[in-house]
Amino acid sequence: MIAERYEGELVARVAQGDRDAFEALYRQLLGPVGAVVRRVLRDQAQSEEVVQEVFLELWRTAARYRPERGSVHAWALTAAHHRAVDRVRAAQAGAERERAAALREYRPAYDSVAAEAERRIEDHAVRTALATLNPTQREALTLAYWGGCTQTRIATLLDTPLGTVKSRVRDGLRRLRAELA
Structure with a gap:
């Protein structure tokens, strides 16, 4: 209870820009915040970066801390956990983007x-x-599919009734389907 009150007072002073209070809060919370971050990230270098980000966030948002919503300890550990999870998600998204880019580069060849x-x-x-x-x-299929002609245009080119052209195309496609099956 005394530690909570002490941390609450520190946060109130940090909200007013007190650097000494921030230093004391940092010493008080560094161990627990670092442990939470390392548990999520499992990488020392990234953990150190995220811990710095968490304390920067605590410095910037100290005025938003509300004691009725929880202890300073819980507030800081929640911020640490969220920041660490965000880092994991960002790393996963980056890895997925790199994998997709590599596949795009590999596939065309x-x-x-x-x-x-x-x-x-x-x-x-x-x-x-x-x-x-x-x-x-x-001839009808060649004009239709390779020549890009409509059946009406084929009828004109071949001077053949449209119905006859349609029959030739239909029958030719049936035979092609049978041959290619």
């Missing part, structure tokens, strides 16, 4: 080679299947 090989195999299979179609179906 691999994917482009695989995609090119796959494209060549598919091209060969499509050419072989196209050779099985009758010439009118092959």
Whole structure:
């Protein structure tokens, strides 16, 4: 109880900018704050940085401390725990960003080679299947898919009724599907 009252008085003085009070509060809380941070982070260097951040936060927010909400000890340890968890989350997010960036850099070279090989195999299979179609179906499909023509445009180019072009495309696609299956 005496320690709580003493810490409360220190925080009130720190809120007014008293550096000596802050030094006394620092000595009082360094051990417990450091222990909480080390338990979460498990890395000495990072723990030291976070402890500094916690005490800087205590200095800046001392005026917001409310004794009715808990002891100074609990207030400081809660701040320490939150700050340490934030550091862990930031490290995890950074590692995830680095992993994602590495995957993005790695994939294009691999994917482009695989995609090119796959494209060549598919091209060969499509050419072989196209050779099985009758010439009118092959011509209609070639104009539609490689020439980018609409069926109406194909009918005009070939001087053929639109219904006939549609039938040739439909029948040609069915045969291609069967050949490629």
